[in-house]
Amino acid sequence: MTRAPAGGRTPPPTPGPAPGTAAPAWRGLLEEGRRDGRLRHVEVLPERAGERADWPAWADPEVVAALERGTGGRPWRHQVLAAEAVHAGRSTVLAAGTASGKSLAFQLPLLTELRRPAGDGSGRGATALYLAPTKALAADQDARLRALGLDRPLTSTYDGDTPPELRRWVRRNASLVLTNVDMLHRSVLPGHEHWAPFLRRLRFVVVDECHTYRGVFGSHAAAVLRRLRRLADRYGAEPVFVLASATVAEPATTARRLTGVEVHAVTEDTSARPPVSVALWEPPRRRAPAGGTAEPGGERDEGGEQRTATAETADLLAGLVARGVRTLAFVRSRAGAESVAAGARRRLLEDAPHLATAVLAYRGGYLPEERRELEEGLRSGRVLGMASTRALELGVDVAGLDAVLIAGWPGTRASFRQQLGRAGRRGRPALGVFVPRDDPLDTYLVHHPEALFGVDVEATVLDPSNAYVLAPHLAAAAQELPLSEADLELFGPAARDVLDLLVARGLLRRRARGWFWTRPERASDLTDLRGAGGxxxxxxxxxxxxxxxxxxxxxxxxxxxxxxxxxxxxxxxxxxxxxxxxxxxxxxxxxEHTTHARSRSEVRVLAVDESAAHGPLTVCRGVVEVTSRVTGFLRRRAGTGQVLGEEPLDLPERRLRTRAVWWSLRDEVAEDAVGGVRARLPGALHAAEHAAIGLLPLLATCDRWDLGGLSTALHPDTGLPTVFVHDAVPGGAGFSDRGHQRLREWLGATRDAVDACRCAAGCPACVQSPKCGNGNEPLDKAGAVAVLGAVVAALDAGAAPAS
Structure with missing residues (x-):
């Protein structure tokens, strides 16, 4: 990889075009960014030639002919390696880059097998399930299969939009059903009797974009797949699992946790790839005029308010479209996508009015036919610029893009690389630009490119033994088919204790033949796979x-x-x-105001799973109970943030039992860190807590909104100044445990990020939090740097078991 200097130093010019080729149209944008100081770093991901292989001898000739039309010849070697493993009956995960042809790797063995007639003369032979994390991806995959022009197998999507009469046809006739784990949970598994002929012949289960099954959702998906395996076994089938992802760490381990079966990993990517220049682009900081909001233009002020990533991305999108560069901008919210598209159109109306209509937005909430029209416009070039939510991050085919803009950190390196992978699919040099928000993690990354490049993606965190997740699925499994002793191994060592709890609550009844569901309603309706509590x-x-x-x-x-x-x-x-x-x-x-909730919370330690002493520092992880209540809200003037008043609220108390990591410092060390002024300690700990929450997504596959925390100068359970960071979902999701596992790296990065921030006393880029229930009061930035420094120094000094 070629690196330009990070930080405030001016990067060298990006590499010039190869002899005999024209410079990419986007290169001028980088030159502008270099001149005005917004371009902080350029990373060049090198070109890769690719390595081909022969089609397997066992492959159906008609399938090969159909797939050849899309590949232009022979397949990549990694596609053949994965296809051979699947054909041999081995559950397999293919971890190869975006646009590396992962679909072909599972299409080849699946279509070959599904086209064979049934041995019993019934017509429909083997069957397969394709599971996508989104309906759009399943629909796109179905369209690709239909475009192959094969007469068999019969394929169909099956989701919440499928009408009842078509659902009956799918159950009776389709050999390849494209659906999602939500439909398995709510429709297929509870009604398995209607799916008996399909399940009896189930040969393959494809789990596409398997890195998206993380946290609580991933744990739910793992339970659903175990329920599927149990019912398939009931009908005499043992399907081969095929998993695919461009950005999954430890693929074999992740796939095994998700499916519960041993999985063979194919991790080499032998596809061709054009060079991609990835720019880290920092919006300027402006000092806001008196009584107003900072506006772009004027002299750069390193200590002022940072221009929003949304506004900066809109200008970049307009600038690239004006140069004829086909560009996709990823934005974190639906409103943000609309705002970026509208801002780019306004800029183009001034500079290139004939191109203003070539910029559109793409997000959830549009009708399916609207989304298909937008996707086709992007493919064909009729749409030159598009601002999208993550809806276009996954495998929907939008090939041929020249540039990708990423407005705000998407949460994980996995998502970051998925989004970058949308550019450069036709061999031309491509551009990726990361535009940070005014946020601790975003700011850290734009100044520490080593945290983005040359390192692995985050491990996919999921916990199939989470009792809060497992309980409703055991109930659903018991309704589908009474649970027996033999089933407990499938659901893991926590299953027996959870079953005892369900029996005690009257949801299940224990009989000689096993555990039975006792209620008239459907057990699968007890939980939403993608939500926590409705x-x-x-x-x-x-x-x-x-x-x-x-x-x-x-x-x-x-x-x-x-x-x-x-x-x-x-x-x-x-x-x-x-x-x-x-x-x-x-x-x-x-x-003319915005509102900000105020809350009060407490954390009580219920169980300590692990504890270690590092001199004056004690670090623990375990189970906690978080008690919180929203007590009121502030009204702030829009634009300036001036507090106009506070209103009380009478809302109930909420309790959350979850997992946490926490650390405590001896009193004298904590006080020394804040200059012996104990009154500074609450603000220092509070600021350290905020910054640590903001930086944990660097190491775990989570967002700061998946986390919570508490800091106090004297905690009743530790008797010491303590900071807690906990998972924000019942039972935990593994995020805080990941932080405990990599504590030195996490807190070292947190200290460095706060210390390097150019603000005077704390800002959203270091210690302020958008979700703080105390209105970001008190906060002591300098104290946080000192406290975190004391914690890191104690960790570096070595560990001994705590008493």
């Missing part, structure tokens, strides 16, 4: 129109009475929150 509908009072939903666990702080709620760019004020009915009633209004 959702609250946001409903417009005057019309009864449902605007959207929020997670029930976040409703107290997001849609309490008086809250300003923004939906698709429009502002609403909440009139009433009915937690029992799961409804927040709102009316349209554009107030």
């Amino acid at each position: 959702t609250v509908r946001v409903v417009e009072s005057g019309t009864g129109r449902v605007l959207g939903t929020v997670e029930a666990s976040a409703a107290d702080s997001a849609v309490h009475a008086g809250a300003v709620h923004v939906h698709q760019g429009r502002s609403y004020v909440v009139d009433e929150l009915d937690l029992t009915g799961g409804v927040a009633l709102v009316h349209a209004e554009t107030p």
